[in-house]
Amino acid sequence: xKRRDFIKQTTLISGSLLVPQFLTALPTIVDKTNHKRLxxxxxxxxxxxxxxxxxYSNDIYYRxxxxxxxxxxxxYKLTDEVGLHHKMPTHKELYxxxxxxxxxxxxxxxxxxxxxxxxxxxxxxxxxKEYETTGWIGxxxxxxxxxxxxxxEIDDSxxxxxxxETTSGLAVSxxxxxxxxxxxxxxxxxxxxxxxxxxxxxxxxxxxxxxVEATSSAQYIHETTKLKLANTSIxxxxxxxxxxxxxxxxxxxSGLHTEVYYxxxxxxxxxxxxxxxxxxxLKVYDxxxxxxxxxxxxxxTFKDTLIMVFSEFGRRVKQNAARGTDHGxxxxxxxxxxxxxxxxxxxxxxxxxxxxxxxxxxxxxxxxSIYKNVLEEWLKMDSQLVLKGDFKxxxxx
Amino acid sequence: MKLKHVxxxxxxxxxxxxxxxxxxxxxLTKKEVVDKLFEASKKIDYLDLDIKELxxxxxxxxxxxxxxxxxxxxxxxxxxxxxxxxxxxxxxxxERLQTTDAVLRERMTLFWANHFVCHDKNIIYFKxxxxxLRTNAxxxxxxxxxxxxxxxxxxxxxxxxxxxxxSPNENFARELMELFTLxxxxxYTEKDIKEAAKAFTGWSHDLQGDFKLxxxxxxxxxxxxxxxxxxxxxxxxxEMITTHKECxxxxxxxxxxxxxNDKPNETHITEMIAVFYPSYDIEKVMKHIxxxxxxxxDENIGVKIKSPIDVLVGIGRTIPIAYQKPKELxxxxxxxxxxxxxxxxxxxxxxxxxxxxxxTLMLRLKLPALLLNQGVIALEEKxxxxxxxxxxxxxxxxxxxxxVEANWEAFEKIYSNKHRQYIQEMLLPxxxxxxxxxxxxxxxxxxxxxxxxxxxxxxxxxxx
Numbered sequence: 001x002k003r004r005d006f007i008k009q010t011t012l013i014s015g016s017l018l019v020p021q022f023l024t025a026l027p028t029i030v031d032k033t034n035h036k037r038l039x040x041x042x043x044x045x046x047x048x049x050x051x052x053x054x055x056y057s058n059d060i061y062y063r064x065x066x067x068x069x070x071x072x073x074x075x076y077k078l079t080d081e082v083g084l085h086h087k088m089p090t091h092k093e094l095y096x097x098x099x100x101x102x103x104x105x106x107x108x109x110x111x112x113x114x115x116x117x118x119x120x121x122x123x124x125x126x127x128x129k130e131y132e133t134t135g136w137i138g139x140x141x142x143x144x145x146x147x148x149x150x151x152x153e154i155d156d157s158x159x160x161x162x163x164x165e166t167t168s169g170l171a172v173s174x175x176x177x178x179x180x181x182x183x184x185x186x187x188x189x190x191x192x193x194x195x196x197x198x199x200x201x202x203x204x205x206x207x208x209x210x211x212v213e214a215t216s217s218a219q220y221i222h223e224t225t226k227l228k229l230a231n232t233s234i235x236x237x238x239x240x241x242x243x244x245x246x247x248x249x250x251x252x253x254s255g256l257h258t259e260v261y262y263x264x265x266x267x268x269x270x271x272x273x274x275x276x277x278x279x280x281x282l283k284v285y286d287x288x289x290x291x292x293x294x295x296x297x298x299x300x301t302f303k304d305t306l307i308m309v310f311s312e313f314g315r316r317v318k319q320n321a322a323r324g325t326d327h328g329x330x331x332x333x334x335x336x337x338x339x340x341x342x343x344x345x346x347x348x349x350x351x352x353x354x355x356x357x358x359x360x361x362x363x364x365x366x367x368x369s370i371y372k373n374v375l376e377e378w379l380k381m382d383s384q385l386v387l388k389g390d391f392k393x394x395x396x397x
Numbered sequence: 398m399k400l401k402h403v404x405x406x407x408x409x410x411x412x413x414x415x416x417x418x419x420x421x422x423x424x425l426t427k428k429e430v431v432d433k434l435f436e437a438s439k440k441i442d443y444l445d446l447d448i449k450e451l452x453x454x455x456x457x458x459x460x461x462x463x464x465x466x467x468x469x470x471x472x473x474x475x476x477x478x479x480x481x482x483x484x485x486x487x488x489x490x491x492e493r494l495q496t497t498d499a500v501l502r503e504r505m506t507l508f509w510a511n512h513f514v515c516h517d518k519n520i521i522y523f524k525x526x527x528x529x530l531r532t533n534a535x536x537x538x539x540x541x542x543x544x545x546x547x548x549x550x551x552x553x554x555x556x557x558x559x560x561x562x563x564s565p566n567e568n569f570a571r572e573l574m575e576l577f578t579l580x581x582x583x584x585y586t587e588k589d590i591k592e593a594a595k596a597f598t599g600w601s602h603d604l605q606g607d608f609k610l611x612x613x614x615x616x617x618x619x620x621x622x623x624x625x626x627x628x629x630x631x632x633x634x635x636e637m638i639t640t641h642k643e644c645x646x647x648x649x650x651x652x653x654x655x656x657x658n659d660k661p662n663e664t665h666i667t668e669m670i671a672v673f674y675p676s677y678d679i680e681k682v683m684k685h686i687x688x689x690x691x692x693x694x695d696e697n698i699g700v701k702i703k704s705p706i707d708v709l710v711g712i713g714r715t716i717p718i719a720y721q722k723p724k725e726l727x728x729x730x731x732x733x734x735x736x737x738x739x740x741x742x743x744x745x746x747x748x749x750x751x752x753x754x755x756x757t758l759m760l761r762l763k764l765p766a767l768l769l770n771q772g773v774i775a776l777e778e779k780x781x782x783x784x785x786x787x788x789x790x791x792x793x794x795x796x797x798x799x800x801v802e803a804n805w806e807a808f809e810k811i812y813s814n815k816h817r818q819y820i821q822e823m824l825l826p827x828x829x830x831x832x833x834x835x836x837x838x839x840x841x842x843x844x845x846x847x848x849x850x851x852x853x854x855x856x857x858x859x860x861x
Binding site: 113114115116117148158168170171172173174177178181182184186187189190193194202203204206207208210211213214217218271272320321322324326327358 | 556559561563564566567568571575581587659699700701702732742743744749750751753754755756758759760762763832833835836839851854855856857859860
């Protein structure tokens with residue numbers, strides 16, 4: 001028997017078995033998909049923004065960083081004042097084509113310098129003093145009653161970003177493993193016995209609910225993405241990041257209903273010997289983006305995809321003694337796409353003469369203003385339902 | 398002691414217990430059972446990993462090479478050649494958990510490894526660090542913090558070596574308070590972090606990994622830490638932190654949510670603080686938990702989600718499993734979301750529902766079949782889809798079998814088909830829903846092995 005036929009048949013046969021009785025007790029999930037896709041990328045560890053988008057005509061920059069500052073001759077010059085790291089040729093190209101927006105000096109009041117807390121703040125869109133248990137994408141899913149396949153994190157575990165009150169996104173590092181495991185007949189018969197009461201128990205209920213969702217989501221992803229596999233001719237860099245992006249592109253190009261993707265590239269916590277390390281990481285990042293954008297453009301999906309890149313914090317203006325930098329505050333956010341309303345540099349570089357008591361940047365644009373714009377103009381919803389507080393409107397997408 | 402409570406105690410304080418042993422303990426009082434548990438963990442056994450040759454090689458480099466820089470370079474390259482040792486250490490740890498009698502010490506070691514989170518590629522240093530965890534697991538918390546701060550692996554992990562008088566590096570000082578002793582934003586300010594960082598300037602180690610204070614880098618000047626002025630050094634800072642009850646509270650709360658219930662109970666935690674503060678005696682507070690009546694209340698039994706290691710080791714303690722390839726064992730841990738010795742970040746694994754997502758849950762449910770029934774697992778992402786399914790199924794999957802051996806004979810020596818009820822009580826001691834009970838009674842298999850695997854594949858087995 002041919003495999004394709006086999007799958008068709010088993011799917012048909014098991015169709016009735018697959019949906020346990022108590023699934024009807026779950027809220028009816030309506031998937032009103034628009035065709036916009038949002039890809040969120042985190043440069044984890046706190047990328048040193050000042051050495052990525054570089055104020056090369058600023059004396060303070062060279063004075064404070066005499067061991068790690070990037071030489072003005074060794075960068076892509078975007079303006080008379082601003083340079084781009086030399087390992088980011090793709091971003092230079094995107095910049096020239098008007099497909100890149102650089103938003104400088106993004107942060108929030110009373111910035112936290114712990115990786116985890118700062119990441120939580122960015123994921124949950126909370127204030128520095130607020131501890132949220134849901135992410136802004138999770139709340140978007142909740143409000144819009146999305147299925148868990150609406151947001152996918154390319155990883156083994158799920159981040160706060162994709163967690164909602166009762167609905168969460170999916171963490172998928174390998175969709176084939178997920179599918180193969182979820183289609184076991186023993187589990188199907190086990191689920192058949194169960195009733196809605198299980199779902200109300202705290203931790204155990206969570207397991208049963210996850211099991212039911214996993215089974216149907218695994219099937220959906222598998223059925224949708226398997227056909228597109230053969231058509232992909234582009235080869236991605238052999239890095240973990242490259243693999244993550246290749247999965248996202250495959251999902252997008254197959255027409256999967258997923259609207260938000262999240263992946264992170266780690267290692268940016270450059271306390272020591274920063275120059276070589278950051279250079280290596282930015283190369284991995286830039287090369288990944290290069291292939292990803294090319295892939296989407298070829299499949300004509302780039303026009304409906306917005307890539308948003310952030311880091312949980314920037315780094316201190318003054319370098320430390322180990323030729324590295326310590327945890328800082330405000331940083332850049334990059335937007336990549338075909339529908340940008342403000343192309344290139346959105347605002348001026350941070351003022352290095354006006355630092356806080358720690359010697360860190362004072363933010364200018366609240367990161368939630370960016371979320372607000374993306375929620376309203378890209379995901380097309382009332383941002384008030386997801387964000388607490390009144391944030392300034394920006395002209396981004 | 399009730400059999401159910403013996404299982405509960407051993408699920409939380411250890412990694413499960415067999416029916417025969419549990420039956421013996423059933424005859425004893427709670428105090429006797431708990432005393433036995435602590436008695437078995439008196440001895441301190443380090444993980445078996447032979448690094449004698451490696452150490453000798455490094456000794457020779459130091460003897461025969463001139464110039465510090467050159468020595469460091471050569472040592473680094475020898476260590477790089479030996480990076481496989483880290484996998485061996487991982488395997489030794491999992492095997493230890495599967496076989497040890499000192500279950501409480503191992504459980505505590507696992508707890509502290511996720512408290513004083515650390516990673517090091519240098520196997521000599523990282524082995525030392527592991528030994529400090531095992532030595533202090535049931536000891537004095539204050540001494541524990543001081544010892545761990547002097548470990549080379551920790552000093553490297555949190556950039557303590559780069560913390561110099563001329564330019565303090567705050568990483569260690571921040572994590573000391575945020576993660577090790579007080580909790581995020583408790584009691585201390587950004588200013589206190591800066592002051593504490595100064596006190597730890599110059600803390601370092603020699604090539605062998607022994608603690609060394611580099612006087613020239615150490616700031617002997619005055620510091621003001623949480624309101625107190627003095628010429629504090631690192632140990633003073635730790636001493637001062639522990640005088641604050643907030644530190645005892647932070648540790649007790651963490652112990653409670655790990656050992657008792659995800660949801661903290663203020664009354665019980667306050668009780669624990671009264672035992673823990675100011676002595677910081679870990680053994681004493683652990684004994685208090687296991688002797689309390691609240692630990693054995695139904696609301697605390699079978700309500701926690703097992704960690705991946707708990708599941709893996711729990712299966713292995715019921716049916717002994719031998720892993721032939723350390724690499725596979727590590728990959729399995731990776732898929733499950735918890736690789737021992739490789740924490741995800743400085744804060745460690747957050748646990749609870751965070752262990753669970755669609756992927757990890759389905760793999761956990763499938764794990765007993767994988768390990769015990771020569772199940773197939775996608776060890777590597779395989780090529781898309783071949784057209785011929787028969788061929789696909791036959792050839793490809795054969796390579797994906799795990800190289801594990803399950804010792805069913807050991808199991809069958811103890812259990813036979815007439816023990817079905819006992820096996821169920823052992824594997825699923827908690828109160829089961831009627832649906833789950835109905836499911837279990839509908840299992841028709843006459844094969845004891847299959848019955849065992851099927852019980853372990855029910856979501857309730859993921860709880861403890």
